[in-house]
Amino acid sequence: MNWLFQISFSCCVLLLSVSAFCAEVPQEQGEDALLLLSDGPVHVRFHLLIDEQQLAVRRQEFISNLIQRLDADSDGQLSQTEWQQSPLHQFGKKEVGNEFLKTLGTSRPVPRKNVEQDLARFGELISYRQDDTAAGNDLKVFELLDADKSGHIDAAEIQSAEGRIALLDGDRDECVSFEEFSPPPQPDPDSAEVVRTGMLSDELPKAFLANLIRDISDIRLPADLLRLYDRDKDRLLSATELGGDERRITPLDVNQDGKLSVAELRGLRRLPVDLELRIELSGAKSGQSSLQVLSSAAHQVVPAHRSDLVKLAFGKTGVTFAFRNLDPIQSALTNARQRFNTLDIDANGYLDRKEISGNPTFERIWFHAMDRNRDGMLYDAEMQDYVRAICEPAATTCHINVYDTGPGYFQLLDHSGDGRISVREMRNLQPALAAHQKNDGAGISPDDMGQNYFIEFVRGSYQVFGASRRLVAQGPTFIERDPIGPNWFQAIDRNRDGDLTYLVVNPLHPPEFLYTLNLAHEMDADRDGLISWNEAERFEQQFAIRQSRAAEPQLPATP
Template sequence: MTRMTLCALGLAFAAFGWCHAADPVPAKGAAVPVQFVLLGEEKLARIDLRAEVDGIAVSAIWDETFAKLFAFFDRNGNGSLDTKEAAQLPSVRSLRQAMGNGFTPPVGAAPTFAELDRNGDGKVTPEELAACYRAAGAGTVQIGVGRLPASVELAAALLKNLDTDGDGKVSEKEWGAASDVLKKLDKNDDELIGAGELVPKAVYPGAAGTVLLAPPAADSVQPDVLAKLPLVLLPSDSKDTHWATEIAQRDKRFKAAELPAWRTQAPGTSWVVKLSDKPGTTNRFAFASGRFRVDGWVASGKVNEALATARKQIVAQLDAPPEEGAGARRRGGNLAWLAPIADLNGDGTLDRKELDAWLDLQAQVARGQVLLTVLDGAGLFELLDTNHDGALSPRELRGAWEQLKGAGCVPGGAFDPKALPNVLLVAASRGYPQTLALDARRGPAWFRSMDRNGDGDVSRREFTGPADVFDKLDLDKDGLLSAEEAEKSEKAKK
């Protein structure tokens, strides 16, 4: 099967213009939700999402990040930034690119002093710095959107292969035989039916969250992928009502003047998305409204890897000996862009202590880098691929009928493709996702080692012990060892 690696795909995040309008400042440390409106039904539904990293709200992490950013550039320690100090601040674009780079690169323009000095008193306070960045869209969960290109073809291939009696329908009996019937497509013999095995040359997912989702703005022209997305991101400023105008234009059933009052009502659902690098931590979140369904999960991210790589490379540049000869660069010459930013003592050179202080600041910036990858256009294949690894496992195929019933696709006892819900996939990750697969590293070490295809089960073929031991461990006698069964065997030993 062919799978698409997402690490090489950067988000096409356009930098917002700096906004000088006054914005509400959230209480320090408070978990500030990201709010969406789900469209498409007779009633709108609001979704509130709060993200946490190791139990700390992302909004609180950014509170700390902005405080440390201020302290780093307040070179004279007087509690405010002057024009010279403020000129070295990173741009919003730089803060966003830190998600993939592992550091804030020298790109984009820093906010002007006038934009930072929001009350016009000639100095910039920590609160003004944070407010300016937040008004420009920094300091929160970032949302990237894409559209799955092969969902229709994958669904058609599935139904064609499962309709073994050729009557144009897939009965409950045929769905029950799916795991056995589709084995013939397993060309790489990994006991999974990948997207590329159903549809030759299909790359899965074939899309990434490369378009930034931002709250609607006046006279903004949205790319096609956002114009068709049944989600609207709400602004943090309750006085900003461009979102209401956007919804009213897209759906004439709603009036822009009435929507701000609707926003004050309770949300349709509230999610708390818990991210962590600790193995065995899984988190799923979902919501259904009529024929629309949002399926979310936590995927493993690359932010720590990017941070470690950047630190190693930048330290190596500083430690590299100076070149000799005419025109040769001096020691640390490749870091000439960084010297004025990180030169804490103002002597015109960058030493290791100063570099370490700047790298510590980059680690703080990395802590709050959380990305939601939203993929529109999901269909039958994505509904059945419950761990979102781009392949259908024996357990997923065996449970297909129940999954379809739960999604409302079996009215009157017969599968109806027209009853399939409109599904949005939402993967939360720390930085760019390694893959879009559910981060579900569970079970004892031996179990994870034997699960060679990574589907969350150990089959008879994967099990390296005696057959009678497998039979003993397989408590439900379904021919697969689950993480729960493996954990029970470990407990029995104690």
């Protein structure tokens, strides 16, 4: 396939159980989007699921169950009175004190579409948000590697890189995180803590609607494609301008003139799919990964190290796709319980209006909404019930978060993609950097690295007492991944780098694996002095096989 910068299909990655999965998830049910990369757009199809169920289907099922729960008289219709009893309807609205106004229109049934529109306040089915601040941190990585500030990294600087990066390990966990290249400023000890309310005014300003990835049904997309790729300004897009050959645009080229007009670009969904992903938003299931590449015309940057992340290259543009496992309901309940304990100054187990008088939004809106029995006392159970009800609709949505990570120096060094440069990766710093060094000895400059993006899928959530999380992380912490490996492995992997040390190399860092050296050597298949998570997993599987064989009854020897 010539399009996508002559990337060969022989480099396609992770084509795991494609035919089996295609039978489970029909192609037409996928969500289509375009990645607007510098050399041409990439057609991406996402299959978003919650517990093996299509996201859109799960959303409609939630709405049906909600209407059924609220239908108190079981007449098959949702009345205005029944809908007004729901915290979802009352959300963000002031108390109505006029009894006459409360009764207006209560006899009319509430159409399902009205319920759907009301729930849209808690999040779109799929939202695309972008944060470009991480690119600045990546330039900090280059500045550190470029010790003489010459504007490029030469051979000598590549050789000394390991020592200079190791010095950044401020928390002494034998790993250097993305944040440690540019630590945040110390907080002002005199500033008072602000209890956020989750209202729109509390949104953090870094995130904006994504411009790198766009829903293919966006009516503005054809005009934006012309603006981005119409290099000869003829108001038409040729196959060359779109980064491919004429065969690629044939399905859209109605008049067969070899170019696409705005009208023809409205059929973008007919473009061949370049990347197809399956994302299980509730986390990995038995025998399946949380993120799977079903088909791809991209080149994989590194072998798959984790089941929740894959790095792909479209020409010189690197794109990391990742899944972050988040239980939105439990996260919101934990956050609410912490806020409750903070506000409950007298620790009597409930909040009164005096305790929340310093927070006008809480006093004006939340207290009334949560105090269901109107006794002037807000108990933890009342708050938990309200928070659960408010968070349920958000849990049936998906956030697709885009982070511009600049030239991608950190991602080049972070081979495993877990957000930290570990001991194993420290050892591989020199070959990783040397692979990008120019043959003429000019070293490595930012222009040589191309552009890199990090695209994260996460189940929707809503924090009643915190900024509603359009992006899971505001800043570079997004790149850190969850622990990996067997449960016992995670329990002793104290720095969560996916490796266990077992040799005494540095007295300041005692080994993590404290069993016998013989057992450590048996696990360490590649004899590199580290037990990786997959070595531990492999050993565990082999041990289970040996145990089952030993338990089998033995036949008596033949005389």
